[in-house]
Amino acid sequence: MTVIELDDVRKIYRSGTLAVEAVRGVSARIDEGEMVAIMGPSGSGKSTLMHIIGCLDVPTSGTYRLMGDDVSRMSEVELAEVRNHRIGFVFQQYNLLPSLQAWRNVELPLTYAGVGKLERRQRAMEALERVGVAEQALHRPGEMSGGQQQRVAVARALVTNPDLILCDEPTGALDTVAAAEVLSLLQELHRAGRTVVLITHEAEVAAGAEKIMRIRDGLFVGDGGLHVGAGA
Numbered sequence: 001m002t003v004i005e006l007d008d009v010r011k012i013y014r015s016g017t018l019a020v021e022a023v024r025g026v027s028a029r030i031d032e033g034e035m036v037a038i039m040g041p042s043g044s045g046k047s048t049l050m051h052i053i054g055c056l057d058v059p060t061s062g063t064y065r066l067m068g069d070d071v072s073r074m075s076e077v078e079l080a081e082v083r084n085h086r087i088g089f090v091f092q093q094y095n096l097l098p099s100l101q102a103w104r105n106v107e108l109p110l111t112y113a114g115v116g117k118l119e120r121r122q123r124a125m126e127a128l129e130r131v132g133v134a135e136q137a138l139h140r141p142g143e144m145s146g147g148q149q150q151r152v153a154v155a156r157a158l159v160t161n162p163d164l165i166l167c168d169e170p171t172g173a174l175d176t177v178a179a180a181e182v183l184s185l186l187q188e189l190h191r192a193g194r195t196v197v198l199i200t201h202e203a204e205v206a207a208g209a210e211k212i213m214r215i216r217d218g219l220f221v222g223d224g225g226l227h228v229g230a231g232a
C-alpha cells in the first residue's frame with residue numbers, strides 16, 4: 001500500500017509582486033512500513049514539503065494522495081480531520097501543553113476524535129508505556145528531560161494509530177544521547193510496521209532511516225529515493 005504519493009507538487013508563496021517557488025515539481029512515493037528521511041540544507045523546501053505532507057497546507061499545483069485519497073483539494077475541515085486521525089506529528093520543540101500532565105497531553109488527540117474517557121486514559125497509558133515513559137505519566141513537561149518530553153510527543157503521535165508518523169527535526173533540540181535514543185525509538189516503531197517520515201538537515205539523523213530523499217532548491221536530487229549504503 002502506498003501511503004504518500006506526490007505527483008509534480010509545487011508550492012509558490014506570493015506576497016505582492018514577489019513569488020517564491022519553494023517546492024518546484026516534486027514527485028515521490030512512500031510505501032506502508034517505510035522509514036524515510038527527507039534531508040536538505042536550510043531553505044531547500046523541507047518545511048514547505050512537511051506542511052504539504054502533513055496536510056497543514058495545500059500545494060499550489062500537482063497532486064498529493066494520502067492512502068489513495070486526494071488531499072490536494074480538501075476543505076479546511078477535511079484537512080483537519082486528516083491531520084487528527086491519520087497523521088501523528090512530532091516537532092522539534094515537542095509542542096506539549098505545559099500545564100497538562102504527560103498522559104493528558106497524550107490523550108488530547110483522542111479527545112478531539114471523540115473517544116470516551118476510559119478508553120482515552122487506557123490508550124494514553126499504553127502509548128506512554130510503548131515509548132518507555134510510563135513512569136512519567138503524571139509529570140508535566142517542565143518536570144521532564146528533553147528526551148522524555150520528546151518520547152511523550154511520540155506517544156501522542158502514536159495514540160490515534162495513524163497511517164503516518166511525520167517528524168520535523170525530531171532530534172534537533174536534544175543532546176547527543178537523547179537524540180540517539182529518540183532516533184532508535186523511531187526505528188523501533190518502523191520495525192514494528194509503522195510508516196515514518198522524518199525531516200532533517202543532519203546527515204547523521206537521516207542515516208538512521210531506511211531511505212534518504214535529498215531535497216535541494218525545492219527539488220529532489222536524483223531519483224528521489226537513494227538507499228542508505230548505496231553511496232553518497
Ligand SMILES: Nc1ncnc2c1ncn2[C@@H]1O[C@H](COP(=O)(O)OP(=O)(O)O)[C@@H](O)[C@H]1O
Pocket residue numbers: 013014020021022040041042043044045046047048049
Ligand atoms: N511563507 C513564506 N512566504 C514566502 N517565502 C517562503 C515562505 N516559507 C518559505 N519560503 C521560502 O521558500 C523557500 C523554502 O523554505 P522552507 O520550506 O522553509 O525551507 P527549509 O525548511 O528547508 O529551510 C525559502 O526560500 C524560503 O525563504
Ligand SMILES: [Mg+2]
Pocket residue numbers: 043046047048
Ligand atoms: Mg525548515
